[in-house]
Amino acid sequence: MDTTKEYSPQFSRFHDFMKFRVREILLVSTPYDAFVLEEDGRLSEQIFGDYLDLDLQFVPRIKRVSSAEEAFTALKKRMYDLIITMPHIGDMNSIEFGKRIKETYHNKPVVMLAYDNTIRVDVIEKIRNTKYIDKLFFWSGNSKIFIAIIKYIEDLYNVEEDSSLGVQSILVVDDSPSYYSKFLPIIYTEIMKQTRYLITHAVNELHRHLRMRARPKILLAETYEEAIDIINRYHNNLLGIISDVGFPQNGKLNKYAGFELACKLKEEISDLPVLLQSGEPSNKARALEIGSGFLSKTSPNLLHEIRSFILDNFGFGDFVFKYPDGTEISKAADISDFEKIVRELPVSSLDYHSTNNHFSRWFRARTEFEIADELRNIKSSDYKDPSEIREIVLNCLERYYIRYQKGVILDFGLSKMDLESSFNRIGSGSLGGKGRGIAFFNTLLSNSDIQNKYKDIKIKTPRSFVICSGIFEEFMESNNLEEIAVNSTNEEEIAQIFLSSVFPEKIADNLRKLIAVANYPLAVRSSSILEDSQVLPFAGIYKTYVLPNNHPDLNIRLKQLIDAIKLVYASVFCQSPKQYAQNADLHIEEEKMAVLIQHLIGEDHGDIFYPTFSGVAQSYNFYPISYMKSEQGVVSLALGFGKTVVEGGLVYRFSPVYPKMPPPYSSPSEFLKGSQRDFYALDLNFSPEHLTIDDGCSYKEFDLNRAETDGVLQYIASTYSIEDDRINDTVMSKGIRALTFAPILKYNLIPLADIIKDLLQLNKQAFGSDVEIEFAVNIPSDKSRRAQFYLLQVRPLVVGKEKEEVKIDKYLEGDLVCKSCHTIGNGIYQDIYDIIYIDRYNFETSKTVKVASEISILNKMLYNENRKCIIIGFGRMGTSDPYLGIPLTWSQMSQAKVVCEADLDILAVEPSLGSHFHHNLTSLKMGYLHIANKHDNEEYVDWGWLDKTPVYKQTEHVKLIRSDKPFIVKIDGKHRIGVILRP
Numbered sequence: 001m002d003t004t005k006e007y008s009p010q011f012s013r014f015h016d017f018m019k020f021r022v023r024e025i026l027l028v029s030t031p032y033d034a035f036v037l038e039e040d041g042r043l044s045e046q047i048f049g050d051y052l053d054l055d056l057q058f059v060p061r062i063k064r065v066s067s068a069e070e071a072f073t074a075l076k077k078r079m080y081d082l083i084i085t086m087p088h089i090g091d092m093n094s095i096e097f098g099k100r101i102k103e104t105y106h107n108k109p110v111v112m113l114a115y116d117n118t119i120r121v122d123v124i125e126k127i128r129n130t131k132y133i134d135k136l137f138f139w140s141g142n143s144k145i146f147i148a149i150i151k152y153i154e155d156l157y158n159v160e161e162d163s164s165l166g167v168q169s170i171l172v173v174d175d176s177p178s179y180y181s182k183f184l185p186i187i188y189t190e191i192m193k194q195t196r197y198l199i200t201h202a203v204n205e206l207h208r209h210l211r212m213r214a215r216p217k218i219l220l221a222e223t224y225e226e227a228i229d230i231i232n233r234y235h236n237n238l239l240g241i242i243s244d245v246g247f248p249q250n251g252k253l254n255k256y257a258g259f260e261l262a263c264k265l266k267e268e269i270s271d272l273p274v275l276l277q278s279g280e281p282s283n284k285a286r287a288l289e290i291g292s293g294f295l296s297k298t299s300p301n302l303l304h305e306i307r308s309f310i311l312d313n314f315g316f317g318d319f320v321f322k323y324p325d326g327t328e329i330s331k332a333a334d335i336s337d338f339e340k341i342v343r344e345l346p347v348s349s350l351d352y353h354s355t356n357n358h359f360s361r362w363f364r365a366r367t368e369f370e371i372a373d374e375l376r377n378i379k380s381s382d383y384k385d386p387s388e389i390r391e392i393v394l395n396c397l398e399r400y401y402i403r404y405q406k407g408v409i410l411d412f413g414l415s416k417m418d419l420e421s422s423f424n425r426i427g428s429g430s431l432g433g434k435g436r437g438i439a440f441f442n443t444l445l446s447n448s449d450i451q452n453k454y455k456d457i458k459i460k461t462p463r464s465f466v467i468c469s470g471i472f473e474e475f476m477e478s479n480n481l482e483e484i485a486v487n488s489t490n491e492e493e494i495a496q497i498f499l500s501s502v503f504p505e506k507i508a509d510n511l512r513k514l515i516a517v518a519n520y521p522l523a524v525r526s527s528s529i530l531e532d533s534q535v536l537p538f539a540g541i542y543k544t545y546v547l548p549n550n551h552p553d554l555n556i557r558l559k560q561l562i563d564a565i566k567l568v569y570a571s572v573f574c575q576s577p578k579q580y581a582q583n584a585d586l587h588i589e590e591e592k593m594a595v596l597i598q599h600l601i602g603e604d605h606g607d608i609f610y611p612t613f614s615g616v617a618q619s620y621n622f623y624p625i626s627y628m629k630s631e632q633g634v635v636s637l638a639l640g641f642g643k644t645v646v647e648g649g650l651v652y653r654f655s656p657v658y659p660k661m662p663p664p665y666s667s668p669s670e671f672l673k674g675s676q677r678d679f680y681a682l683d684l685n686f687s688p689e690h691l692t693i694d695d696g697c698s699y700k701e702f703d704l705n706r707a708e709t710d711g712v713l714q715y716i717a718s719t720y721s722i723e724d725d726r727i728n729d730t731v732m733s734k735g736i737r738a739l740t741f742a743p744i745l746k747y748n749l750i751p752l753a754d755i756i757k758d759l760l761q762l763n764k765q766a767f768g769s770d771v772e773i774e775f776a777v778n779i780p781s782d783k784s785r786r787a788q789f790y791l792l793q794v795r796p797l798v799v800g801k802e803k804e805e806v807k808i809d810k811y812l813e814g815d816l817v818c819k820s821c822h823t824i825g826n827g828i829y830q831d832i833y834d835i836i837y838i839d840r841y842n843f844e845t846s847k848t849v850k851v852a853s854e855i856s857i858l859n860k861m862l863y864n865e866n867r868k869c870i871i872i873g874f875g876r877m878g879t880s881d882p883y884l885g886i887p888l889t890w891s892q893m894s895q896a897k898v899v900c901e902a903d904l905d906i907l908a909v910e911p912s913l914g915s916h917f918h919h920n921l922t923s924l925k926m927g928y929l930h931i932a933n934k935h936d937n938e939e940y941v942d943w944g945w946l947d948k949t950p951v952y953k954q955t956e957h958v959k960l961i962r963s964d965k966p967f968i969v970k971i972d973g974k975h976r977i978g979v980i981l982r983p
Contacts, residue, residue, distance in 0.1 A: 019740070020157040022150045025065045026080040028071050028089045028097070030768030032796070035440045060150060068092035068100070075105065082153055083110045087119065089167070098132035108152045112136045113145075114177075124177065128222060136177045137218070144185035144430075148218075151188055152198045155217035163237045166369040168216040170314065171230055173243035173261065174277075175222040179297065181305050182220060190307065190316050193216050205888040216365060224249035224257045226740045239365055240273035240314045241265065242306070245283050259283075262292045271357050275306075304482050314359075315365030321345055324352040337967050339397050342390060350389045354378040359393065371396050388821070423461070426510050429470030432527030432594030436793040438464055444766055450758055457750050458788045462523075463599040465514060466610065469529055469592040471507055472569055478502065485573040495693040498570035503562050514597070517550060521600035521609055521682055524564035528569060541890065542593070543571035543695040546600055546641075548609070548684045557685070563691040565595050570693070575891035600682065601776040601790045602641075605710040608700060610681035612712055614642030617656065619760040620770040622824050622976075623930075624655075625664050626835030632657040633760055635753075637741055639707055639716060642774055642792070643699065648879030650676045652741055653910070656760070659745040659753035668738075672720050674910065676739045678703055704737045715749060715779050716741045718775045735747055750787050763794050770797040806972045808979055817967065817980040818872070818900060818941040820929035826973025829898055829927050834862060835961050836896075837872035837946055838886075842957050845907055848875075848882040854955035856892035859954065861960075868897040869960075870967060870980060872941060875907045878921075884909050888902035897926060898969045900980070902941050903933030927971050929978045945982070 027033070063080070065071050068091050071083070083101060092100075098110045112133045119136075128132045134156070137149055159169060170187060216239055221227040221763065231238070245258035254260075262274045265864055275293040276283070287294035293313070295305050311317030318331040319338055328779075329349055332338035342350070353359055357376055364372035364544075374396045378389055416517045423442055425431065431439055438461050445451070451459055476482050479501035488494050526542030545564040551557050572593050584825050602611040614637070621634035635652040638644035645651050652675070655661060665671040678701050686698040707713050708731065719728050719735040728735070729742040743749045763771040774793040780786075806826060811819075817835070836858050838851060855871065862869055871877070875885025885907070893899075899921065903909075921928055931939050952962040965983035972978065 004682065018162065020081070020154060022060050022081040022154055024078065024080045024082075025060050025062045025150075026071060026074055026083045027062055028066070028068065028083070029064060030066065030086075031064070031765070032440065032767040032769075033086060035443065035766075066227075068097045071097070072100070072104075072107055075101075079455060081109070082150065083108060084113055084149070085110065087112060087114050095130060095132055099130070102132050109134050109157070111149055111153065113139055113149070115139050119177075120823060128175075128364055133776075138177050138181040139981060140181065144189060145181055148181075148184040148188050152184065152218060152220065155219065159217050159219060159234070162217065163234050166238065166373075168239045168364050169230075169234055169237050170216055170239050171219050171221065171227065171241045172219045173227045173247060173258070174240065175244065175247040179244070179277075180220060183303060184220070186303055186307055187218055187242075187310060187847050191218075191308050208281055223247060224254065224261060228264075231268075235269060239268070239361060240275070240310075242275045242277070242309075245276055245278035245280070245287075249883040259286060259290065262287070262290055266291055273309075275309050275313070282662060300486055301483065304486070315361040315363075319358075319362050321349055322352065323349055335397070335400070339394070342397070344391050345390070347386045347389070350393070351379075351386050354389050354393070365880045368400070371400050373720045419770045423463075424465045425468055426465060426507060427471040427474075429468040429473065430529045430592065430594055431466050432469060432529055432592075432596065432976070433795065434525055434527035434596045434793050435464070435466040435468075435594050436527075438596070438791075439466075441763070441791055442764070442792050444762055446761060450755070450762070453758070454751055456786060457755070458786050459755065460788075460790060462601055462790050462792065465597040466527060467507060467565065467595040467597070469594040471504060472595075474504055474592040475501065475566075475569060478504070485570070488573070489575060491570075491574050492693060494573050495567055495570045498566045498692070499563055501564065501566065508558070509559055510564060512554070512558050515561060516554060518549065518599070520549065521602070521684075522547045522561065523596075523598045523600045524561065525596040526568050527594040527596040528572065529594070541571075542574075543568050543693075545691065545695050546682050546698050548682060548686055548698070550684060551687050556689075560687075560691060561597070567691060567693060567695070569593050569596050571695075575889070594885065598792070601778055601788070601792070602682070602710075603778055603780060604684070605681075605712075607684050608681040608702070608706075609684055610640040610679070611778045613637050613639050613716055614645060614774070614776045614792075616642065616645045616772060616774050617756045617760055618770070620797055621655065626661070628655050628658065628661075635756055636678065637716075637739075638676055639704070639712070639739055640681055641699070642776065643680045643696075644676065644678075645881075646774070647881070648876045648884065649881050650674060650884070650909075652676065652739055654741075654745060654753075656756045657752045668720060668725050672736065672738055679707060681706075691761040704739075708737060711781055712779075713737055715743055718742050750777070750779070750789075755789055759791065767794075767796050771795065772797045790893055805921060805941060806970055808970050808977055810970050811979060811981070814944070815981055816942060817945065817982055818902075818929065818931060818939075819980075820900070820931055820939045820978045821976065822930040822932065822939070823971045823973070823976050823978035824921065824928035825925065825971045825978075827925075827927075827971060829969035829971075830966055832868050832870055832897055832967050832969065833963050833965075834867055834869040834952075835872065835946070836869050837959055837961075838874055840874075840904065840943060843874060843904070845875075845883050848886050851957045852886050852892055853889045854958040855886070855888060857955060858953060858958060858960045859893055859895050862895040867895065869895050870898045870900065870969065872900040872902060872946075874902055874904050875909055877901055898929070898980070899926060900929045900931065900941070902931040905933065908933045925977065927969050929971070929980070 040569050059719060063074055063078070065074055068089055085097060087094050089097060094112055098112070101108055101110050110133055112127065112135075114136065115138075122370060124136060129137050135152065137145060139145055154841075163169065172184065172187070203491070219230050219234070221230055227243070229524070243258045243261055246253060246255040247257050248254065249257040249260075258276050258278070262276060265272055265274055272294070275295060276287040277295045277297050279297040280297055281298075282833065284294045284296070290518055295309070297304060299305060312320070318333050321329040329345070330341050332341050355378070359378075360372045360376040363375065375393065383389065404574060405538070423439055430436070430779040442461055445460070481497065481501060484497065485494055524545045524547065526544060528542060536796065540637055545567065547560055547564060549557055549561070551560070573592050600609070601611045615635055617633060617635040619631070619633045621628060621630050621632060623634075624630050624632070633656055634653060635656055636645050636653050638649065638651045653663065663671060663674075665674065680699045680701055683698055683700045688697070691697065701779055704713065704717070709715075713731050716739055717731050718738045719731055719733050720726070720738045721728060721733070721735045727738055727740060729740065729746060731737060744752050759773060760771065763773065772795050773791055776790050776792055778788045778790075780788075806828060843851070855873075859869075873886045877886050877893070878888050879885045880887060885901070931941055946961065949961045951959050953960040963983040967983060968981040970979050970981070
């Protein structure tokens with residue numbers, strides 16, 4: 001029997017839906033932007049991956065060009081359905097580019113995608129008024145925004161015809177690109193979840209894809225007039241409306257336009273769900289008074305609350321059967337459940353739901369237009385016996401089953417993973433920042449000749465497996481974790497709840513296959529959608545666990561791996577990420593976590609495992625010395641794992657252009673004081689039954705004697721002679737070992753400097769910005785094997801250079817709190833009335849952990865008062881080594897707008913370039929000043945003035961001073977000079 005012919009008449013109208021499809025996209029951007037969209041976004045997986053069957057014929061193809069000129073050349077050669085442009089495309093203003101497109105190709109959709117919300121209001125208004133850009137969206141790290149863009153354009157061009165065939169729509173009214181870019185992906189995600197149910201109940205493959213076309217559309221209005229026009233045209237097709245309270249009306253901002261719109265709708269369509277949003281909590285009472293839902297835009301659970309409203313009111317999610325007073329009776333997850341419950345449902349509930357068109361709306365949201373029409377406007381007043389409603393509903397359902405028949409076609413699980421491949425993905429969603437960077441570098445490496453250039457050393461990435469962000473979302477949703485995770489401040493409690501939660505079984509099965517053949521240590525690393533992005537890096541904020549993966553019981557190894565993944569998930573909701581996100585004006589619930597599982601780089605040395613050395617390289621040097629230039633970059637190296645580098649420990653720093661230039665120490669003995677003395681290694685005997693929130697639990701710390709015993713120091717060390725205060729480039733003589741990396745940097749044991757220069761240049765060109773790379777190098781003890789250079793991570797580096805030039809006048813000493821010739825940032829920082837500083841007379845390096853906790857107390861007070869501050873401390877701020885500075889976390893210093901690190905006679909260390917702390921500091925565009933202990937007037941802190949100023953609050957080691965007038969901070973990024981002015 002030809003089932004397609006038999007059922008085709010029933011589905012014939014679905015052929016007419018979604019006639020306009022986005023199949024070809026022209027992206028005008030840098031190479032890295034293109035990679036994020038085409039590879040990490042994985043449009044096909046976002047649309048079909050978690051919810052639908054993959055069908056490659058519908059996956060949009062992306063063509064990238066770098067300029068407007070190339071774009072017009074490409075348009076002459078091929079038909080493109082959508083053009084996505086970035087704000088800056090080099091040879092033409094983006095608005096002018098849109099104008100040229102519209103003039104040449106009249107109905108061609110053009111969307112602008114901006115990385116953050118720094119576009120000025122007047123520019124947004126210009127984009128809105130010119131109509132040369134169809135819509136402006138903001139990228140905040142969530143790859144689902146790309147799906148929202150494509151589906152929005154398809155909806156815009158199909159709504160007229162599809163609405164006449166019964167397709168429903170949701171109207172969103174908001175003039176803020178920042179907000180609608182956040183919640184449009186949420187709405188589309190819920191629509192896809194409903195479509196997943198529909199396709200699993202379709203008769204065959206053809207019907208699966210046809211039914212997808214009938215999903216509800218999203219219509220977006222930015223003004224009152226646009227909203228009214230949409231309502232007038234499609235009022236019979238609306239599932240509901242989500243609207244801001246304030247938006248333009250008659251060309252001007254009306255702070256209460258949303259109320260007027262809601263009242264008008266309630267008069268015309270009384271049962272239509274309306275959700276109003278506002279940043280003013282005082283609007284809630286009026287919204288509820290007119291019968292609308294209300295959400296505060298300042299709510300920490302905003303996205304979760306939007307999702308809940310959609311599920312409860314637009315017909316998505318389970319059908320919740322209630323009594324007229326709102327008391328819940330039961331829930332139906334699908335139509336089979338719906339039928340069973342209706343058979344036993346009290347008459348009062350049947351009457352309540354039918355009269356308010358709840359049944360009709362639920363089926364219509366599922367594209368069941370025929371049964372929705374039959375169930376619309378059923379009222380008990382139309383029947384002698386209200387119980388007749390039950391028979392009407394059941395008869396409708398019976399006809400439904402006759403049309404579609406019963407039975408489900410089950411999908412197969414994931415195909416067997418290619419474990420020999422360098423890069424694998426598990427699940428759907430985003431690869432996250434680290435995963436994206438590694439995947440992107442693999443692409444670059446395959447298209448370059450670097451490996452051929454350096455034949456005596458392997459250059460590659462570790463074998464990597466990414467558990468994509470969709471699994472995180474499934475884990476959070478299935479275990480109902482979001483509310484407690486967002487609101488709880490107890491990190492240990494969050495960790496334990498995550499550890500006790502159920503992990504997706506299908507993914508666990510794949511991980512079992514992985515560890516069955518992976519007989520090497522593993523690194524389980526965070527790879528969130530915001531991490532390492534060009535929006536904000538979130539560098540080092542989340543957890544990374546290293547596992548020996550050597551237990552003889554595979555089940556124990558699997559449990560450790562899954563526990564590590566759960567703890568990485570839990571780290572999203574620790575205090576530091578929450579405070580960091582808040583400083584960046586983001587909701588932590590926007591964050592989605594992928595997890596990168598990598599082959600840990602290194603070699604066994606008895607009971608421990610570690611690489612010869614690790615490092616961080618930056619294409620921009622914030623502190624060049626001598627004849628170095630900032631754009632020549634800088635590299636930080638450390639024996640063992642890179643934990644030493646990224647956590648601000650003692651490292652060896654050099655320029656890849658001048659690798660033989662000695663560090664800026666006045667004598668060999670001074671160099672020895674600043675040289676690395678300890679290193680991190682993996683404890684191969686580590687095998688606890690339960691992992692803990694401490695991601696350093698599997699590391700061990702050793703002194704250099706262990707590395708010498710292991711035969712590693714011969715590649716990276718020299719010897720300090722006490723007798724003649726000299727460093728000899730060998731470990732064959734007696735003396736104190738010093739990590740100079742001379743065999744490599746001076747005698748070219750491996751061409752490290754040249755490799756790093758090439759990799760920085762390659763990535764810098766592809767990213768369109770300065771970059772930072774993390775790497776590990778292992779020189780095998782087996783001389784017959786080649787050395788290995790592994791790139792572990794690559795991220796954009798926010799240099800912080802601004803267009804505006806900051807001029808710093810010649811101030812008198814009496815005008816200044818401090819002056820620095822070593823700064824990061826650029827600009828004028830105002831509206832700061834508080835300074836937290838450490839009491840220098842009561843400071844000891846053994847008390848730095850306590851000092852950090854005292855700063856946290858004062859910081860929390862400022863947080864409650866919504867006040868920003870300047871922090872002046874000693875040594876490295878944010879270091880993990882309490883003897884090198886103050887080990888502050890982001891949550892302990894969230895109110896700092898400017899950070900000043902000062903040297904003391906008892907604590908004088910170099911600034912920690914390459915650390916996660918400094919990377920995040922520059923990305924948040926905070927001001928940074930370093931005050932060297934030079935005892936001259938070039939840079940200093942006026943401690944005398946600070947000590948004379950009345951103290952507002954004080955702890956044992958820390959003081960807070962407050963002024964009625966602001967402290968002004970000026971930083972000249974071009975000349976790296978900064979001052980803090982007295983009020």
